[in-house]
Amino acid sequence: MTFGILVAEDEEITLKHLLSTLEREGYEVSGTDNGQQALEKLENEHFDLLIADIKMPGLNGIELLEKVKAKEIETEVMIITGFGSIKSAVETMQKGACDYITKPFDLDELMLKVKRTYDRKVLQREVAAFKASLGIDKKIPLIAKSESMRKVFQTIEGIKNSDCNVLLTGESGVGKSIVARTIHFTGRRKNRPFLSINCATLTEHLLASELFGHEKGAFTGAVKTKQGLVEVSDTGTLFLDEIAEMSPNMQAKLLKVLEDGEFYRVGGTKPFKVDVRFIAATNQNISALISEGKFRKDFYYRLNVMEIFIASLLERKEDIKPLSMYFFRKHVTKQNKKIKDFTKPALEVLLSYSFPGNIRELENIIERAVILEKGPLITPESLPQSLRIFHIETSFESQKIRTIDELNKDYAEHVVEMLDGNKSKAAELLGISRTSLWRILNESQRS
Amino acid sequence: MKNGQLVFVTYCDENFKEGLQYALDLARVLNEGMTILLLLKNKVLGGLEKVMAAAAFAEANEHETALEILSEGMGGKEKVTALLNACSAAGVNANVATECRDVVPVVKDVLNNKQSHVDMVILSPNIMGDDNVKARKFSNLLRTASRPIITMARQSCVAV
Secondary structure, eight states, X not given: OOOEEEEEOSOHHHHHHHHHHHHHTTOEEEEESOHHHHHHHHHHSOOSEEEEXXXXXXXXXXXXXXXXXXXXXXXXXXXXXXXXXXXXXXXXHHTTOSEEEESSOOHHHHHHHHHHHHHHHHHHHHHHXXXXXXXXXXXXXXXXXXXXXXXXXXXXXXXTTSOOOEEXXXXXXXXXXXXXXXXXXXXXXXXXXXXXXXXXXXXXXXXXXXXXXXXXXXXXXXXXXXXXXXXXXXXXXXXXXXXXXXXXXXHHHHHHHHHHSEEEOBTOOSEXXXXXXXXXXXXXXXXXXXXXXXXXXXXXXXXXXXEEEOOOGGGGGGGHHHHHHXXXXXXXXXXXXXXXXXXXXXXXXXXXXXXXXXXXXXXXXXXXXXHHOOSXXXXXXXXXXXXXXXXXXXXXXXXXOOOHHHHHHHHHHXXXXXXXXXXXXXXXXXXXXXXXXXXXXXXHHHO | OOOOEEEEEEESSTTTTXXXXXXXXXXXXXXXXXXXEEEOOOHHHHHHXXXXXXXXXXXXXXXXXXXXXXXXXXXXXXXXXXXHHHHHHTTOOEEEEEEOSOHHHHHHHHHHOTTSOEEEEEEOHHHHTOTTSOHHHHHHHHHHOSSOEEEEEXXXXXXX
């Protein structure tokens, strides 16, 4: 790994000596005798480490350090202070220097400190690469022009710095996981872990082990103690995708974590305390699952401190074009193609399609078109044949006109729920007989 | 451990695979499994239609075509195998079921089945091109369905 070092030192002999020693050690070095020039170099070139003398013309070492931190230049700073000046050494560390060295300095000591900074930098890069490979730290931009998404952005802005649990609802492929990441990576927990799990892909026992971890010997195959996702995401965020698929038994276990921040590893007896923000997502109607007894009401209320509904792409057609352009640019760069734009007919095909698979489907269609297209513009021929030869429409909830029976049923259910299930009282308040209420409540089943 | 399902509804006729590629693409994008519902049309009527078409060709001295019509098509077993092969080639977990009823009650039952994890229903072009499907019942189904219903119509016969 190349490691660039900039040395800012006004004493010419010391500067030359430092540069030649560092170069011999294999570092890429550059030097200047002026604080202002050092700042200009840092703004124009990338250096991993700046070694700056505290007394310099133009900008002194402390001022240079302050400017580097204020301009968010990603360079570590090491300050050379005068002999015995502990006060200034403490001040430099408080202002964000990675280390300091006092004059007259021992070259071996300086090299050791530079090596330590180098090792730390290597480790930071490895962690970043590892996070990127796992998708842990993947930041994805939210692209939308529609009014409904503008409201979603406003809600995210309002809750990102709070610790409240969030429930994301919306059809498959609308971008619930991207919204979850945005909430985490723009909030105050952004430098803490963000982990996610799909509750639909694991059996109950495996899910328990994944979430809470297990003690050695807890079950056959548990050859060593394992930390669960709840434990690992302590101080961070845990994203629970497809939460509606979680069994009521597991919901009860997780409820304890939501309420008290406390859990036990599988087979363990020691309680663990954690501070985790939960973001859950589902494409199902949780209220219906609650009435069927498949989803715990108390768990739902704990999760649903804030609910964010993400509309389907069909309901926000104005987002199709900006999203298409975003995916187009992304895949043109990825595939190293020289396609410039969409043809008008191709864009019309996209705008007239209902995208039942939502944004995920749009990206898939555009990726495929970019791969297939050989000309300078995306033509309809590069789009899936089905979109051209069939007229594909999707029926969806908000397009529906609700019948009087449906409205009656919803209102009757609301009144019954308000009265804690007391149907006699509900019938009395609604001004109908108990039989009529029964008939209204069971309307859809009978039809 | 449960996975969402797309339900692809098609008639068990010569166009039974029409629209299947679209359904498979969608299932892959959404990472879901697929259930294919093969609807068997009224056999008597279907057989009569076939015989009448063959007779018309025979009267026009197109004997070879008439014979082709009478012997055309695969049997149910072959169709199921062909569908399952297409699904497995596309990497989509699928199962095939057959029904002898009209499309509207079948789809209603699919959506009302609380044990199944149906995310959406796709009606193939041969269903949408069938004049025997009653428009009123059908539009009522689209209006009241609890999950999205995707209709695929050939560009020349956009229905409902």
